[in-house]
Amino acid sequence: MILGLRTRNVAWLGVAVVILLALPLVVRNSFAINIFIRILLFAFIGVAWNLMGGYAKQLSLGHAAYFGLGAYTSTLLQIDFGISPWIGMFAGGVVAMLASLPIGALCFRLRGPYFAIATIATAQVLMLIFLKFRDFAWGAEGTTIPNLGNAPLMMQFDAKAAYYYIALGLLALGLAITYLIERSWMGYYLVAIGEDEDAAEAIGVNAPRVKRDIYMISSFLTALAGTFYVQFIYFIDPNIAFNFSVSIEAALVSIVGGIGTLWGPVIGTVLLETTSALLQRWLGSSFVGVQLTVYSLILMAVILWRPTGLIGVLTDACARITRRAPARV
Amino acid sequence: MLETVAQAVVNGLLIGGIYALVSIGVTLIFGVVKIVNFAQGEFVMLGMYISFFLATQFGIDPIASLVVSMPVLFVAGVLIQHFLIRRVLGLDDMPQIFLTFALSLLLINLALMLFTANYRTIHTWYSDESLHFGGINVPMAKLIAFVLAMVLSGALWVFLHTTDLGKAMRASAQNREVAMLMGINPNRVFCIALGVALALAGAAGSLLMPFYPVYPMVGQIFVLMAFVAVVLGTLGNVIGALVASLMMGVAESLGIQFVGADSGLIVVFLMLLLTLAFRPNGLAGGRARQ
Numbered sequence: 001m002i003l004g005l006r007t008r009n010v011a012w013l014g015v016a017v018v019i020l021l022a023l024p025l026v027v028r029n030s031f032a033i034n035i036f037i038r039i040l041l042f043a044f045i046g047v048a049w050n051l052m053g054g055y056a057k058q059l060s061l062g063h064a065a066y067f068g069l070g071a072y073t074s075t076l077l078q079i080d081f082g083i084s085p086w087i088g089m090f091a092g093g094v095v096a097m098l099a100s101l102p103i104g105a106l107c108f109r110l111r112g113p114y115f116a117i118a119t120i121a122t123a124q125v126l127m128l129i130f131l132k133f134r135d136f137a138w139g140a141e142g143t144t145i146p147n148l149g150n151a152p153l154m155m156q157f158d159a160k161a162a163y164y165y166i167a168l169g170l171l172a173l174g175l176a177i178t179y180l181i182e183r184s185w186m187g188y189y190l191v192a193i194g195e196d197e198d199a200a201e202a203i204g205v206n207a208p209r210v211k212r213d214i215y216m217i218s219s220f221l222t223a224l225a226g227t228f229y230v231q232f233i234y235f236i237d238p239n240i241a242f243n244f245s246v247s248i249e250a251a252l253v254s255i256v257g258g259i260g261t262l263w264g265p266v267i268g269t270v271l272l273e274t275t276s277a278l279l280q281r282w283l284g285s286s287f288v289g290v291q292l293t294v295y296s297l298i299l300m301a302v303i304l305w306r307p308t309g310l311i312g313v314l315t316d317a318c319a320r321i322t323r324r325a326p327a328r329v
Numbered sequence: 330m331l332e333t334v335a336q337a338v339v340n341g342l343l344i345g346g347i348y349a350l351v352s353i354g355v356t357l358i359f360g361v362v363k364i365v366n367f368a369q370g371e372f373v374m375l376g377m378y379i380s381f382f383l384a385t386q387f388g389i390d391p392i393a394s395l396v397v398s399m400p401v402l403f404v405a406g407v408l409i410q411h412f413l414i415r416r417v418l419g420l421d422d423m424p425q426i427f428l429t430f431a432l433s434l435l436l437i438n439l440a441l442m443l444f445t446a447n448y449r450t451i452h453t454w455y456s457d458e459s460l461h462f463g464g465i466n467v468p469m470a471k472l473i474a475f476v477l478a479m480v481l482s483g484a485l486w487v488f489l490h491t492t493d494l495g496k497a498m499r500a501s502a503q504n505r506e507v508a509m510l511m512g513i514n515p516n517r518v519f520c521i522a523l524g525v526a527l528a529l530a531g532a533a534g535s536l537l538m539p540f541y542p543v544y545p546m547v548g549q550i551f552v553l554m555a556f557v558a559v560v561l562g563t564l565g566n567v568i569g570a571l572v573a574s575l576m577m578g579v580a581e582s583l584g585i586q587f588v589g590a591d592s593g594l595i596v597v598f599l600m601l602l603l604t605l606a607f608r609p610n611g612l613a614g615g616r617a618r619q
Binding site for chain 2: 057059061106107109110111112113114116117118121122124125128132248251255259288289290291292293295296297299300303304307
């Protein structure tokens, strides 16, 4: 036993880490590396969403708000004050955390579908604010991020692989935080709130405080992804930073993979992003609309037939295999 | 000044009539089936495309194409309730929210694939006509849409209050278990409720077509308006939704007049957040939290 992990699981994890670390050394195709980076990034956003949406069942459709705040904070600090995005990234996280306080105070007054609608509205209002106030942050035109060549201290690299390792690091951070929370008192409180908020409060869980805290953690992590993304594509505008599709994908990967589980968002992202990349390869530019059509069909199929997500399918399959194997003594 | 305000109020009331058709649908589904239909706006979009293609292919007037769009969407509603929504009733929030959400995504993106993102409009003989009352200008197409929207809302009210089926629907909305004990078949009532709600959304689409462009995302603004109106008008209350929709139309129109043309959406979202913050139980009180 290491840190509560079984030795066999540690071995599997070790193998996975080695493969993931070696991947960019083996695969040199930049299209493939781009897909890996997208998978890692969206898995990380899904993990951040899942902390609140999966464990506590607070189904947010507005996580683009924090993605955008993270992206804009680090970009403003970099362009106006020359501060490195490495610092800007955490500044963005703090801004997102602070923003989640009033947004949470407002939205947590509602439950279920109306909570989801209120969170959509908050992300859209932020997008419209950034579109409207041109003097503050370039308005609708957006801005390119100055290219400094290979400047690791400013989060700019010649090699695509560097971005891959940053995204991998973020995902590892997200999974580690989820792992720790899952096993702490907070994890149990979150699940209790997700099951039945009134019952949780009746047995003494301070639901408003727990929801506030997890919302802060979730938005902090989402903001880190925002900074990384604009550094990766060297461009920012309100439509990229606060795009509704970020909110959608954060929720979708978790639900498709397995809501409220450690690995669910990762599995969901691998499926959805791989599907999307294959469709893009196959259909080229006539791809508009097809990606989300396929996503929505997968989402419906999961809801109607497998509400526990792909992870439920995998666990069932494993259970069937182990049942068939003779018991080892 | 007074004339400008009066003109803005008239414009707001006219478009508010369309919002009312969408909101009444949302509130009917929420009241009877206890589901928030995220896809309601997309059925307005479908109604608009039906009228658009009937007009361009067969030269049928968009208002006359109501007789096609309403029955088509009624059937769609019955099928959606029977094959999709029925299967998530009684489950927790996640499937209930994300099923209609997935439906909305699906319809928008299918429309994007089939019809492209282009804005399409229809020009009818009454599109440019308008009536004048003093200094106030009332566009003919909007007036026709408003009057028919009010007629349809009135017809729904009569249906809910005088027919057995309507009474069964109201009974299911008030107390599902007791309604079932009285011999009401819930699935049948739910199917009819979905059908009627979608038919109203389809009607809204056909009525909009003479003066509003259609594109795959067009439903979003209507569904957001409807969500605000439904909360303001107390969830599940048809008259409340109607009055709130007209108010929303006027508020939006005043916002556009006095704040700026592109402020319409900001006004809607701010109204949504303010409503949820200060009046989550609706203007008349009642129950919004489930």
